[in-house]
Amino acid sequence: DIQMTQSPFSLSASVGDRVTITCRASQSISDYVNWYQQKPGKAPKLLISTTSTLQSGVPSRFSGSKSGRTFTLTISGLQPEDFAAYFCHQSFTTPWTFGQGTTLEIK
Amino acid sequence: QVQLEESGPGLVKPSESLSLMCNVSGVSINGFHWTWIRQPPGRGLEWIGNIYSSGSTNYNPSLKSRVAMSVDTSQNQFSLKLSSVTTADTAIYFCARVESGYEYFQFWGQGTLVAVSS
Numbered sequence: 735d736i737q738m739t740q741s742p743f744s745l746s747a748s749v750g751d752r753v754t755i756t757c758r759a760s761q762s763i764s765d766y767v768n769w770y771q772q773k774p775g776k777a778p779k780l781l782i783s784t785t786s787t788l789q790s791g792v793p794s795r796f797s798g799s800k801s802g803r804t805f806t807l808t809i810s811g812l813q814p815e816d817f818a819a820y821f822c823h824q825s826f827t828t829p830w831t832f833g834q835g836t837t838l839e840i841k
Numbered sequence: 842q843v844q845l846e847e848s849g850p851g852l853v854k855p856s857e858s859l860s861l862m863c864n865v866s867g868v869s870i871n872g873f874h875w876t877w878i879r880q881p882p883g884r885g886l887e888w889i890g891n892i893y894s895s896g897s898t899n900y901n902p903s904l905k906s907r908v909a910m911s912v913d914t915s916q917n918q919f920s921l922k923l924s925s926v927t928t929a930d931t932a933i934y935f936c937a938r939v940e941s942g943y944e945y946f947q948f949w950g951q952g953t954l955v956a957v958s959s
Contacts, residue, residue, distance in 0.1 A: 766943060766944075768943075768945040768946075770946075777937075777949035778886070778935075778949060779949075780947045783943055783945040783947075784945070823946075825943060825944040828888075828891075828899055829902060829903070831888065832887070832888070835884075835885050
């Protein structure tokens, strides 16, 4: 199975901050990485597909990028509604796997 | 718009089978892959498997021996059966649609909590 090592596990930040969350794949997976936001008691919400494609309705402060086997989700200018959990997901090959998740908390 | 809704028992006894249904509305189930994903409380996400509208399946090898999925196109729904459950199967179970090509999950159900306990 492809392992997606996500970091950090948790992150404290303030409104207006810029934060980055990374996922490193255990092998090459092209650009088959997607990012989800999950709020308590809710289903995950797709933010970014295929490394960097922003989904319709998702604010432009969210962006995705890749360097080698490391994928990055960046949130520029945190807003109060951004405090949530974030997961990466590789869809390069089954079994599809997820990162362990990052909880973004208000400092 | 596309909506998915899971249904099924919220409590299952150890060694028994867990059965869930996902009802799809707003779009035909035909021509898409559909998936089940689970999340133990407070933990990460695990892909269980996929089913295409034709009935072909692809399961996570870690669960393959205990999983069965089926589809009912006439009712626009698909289902999950997980046999011989243990407390480790306690989780929120989500159904979702797989977007063809890059295979991400844009449409999700709200999730249903299934507890395994005697």
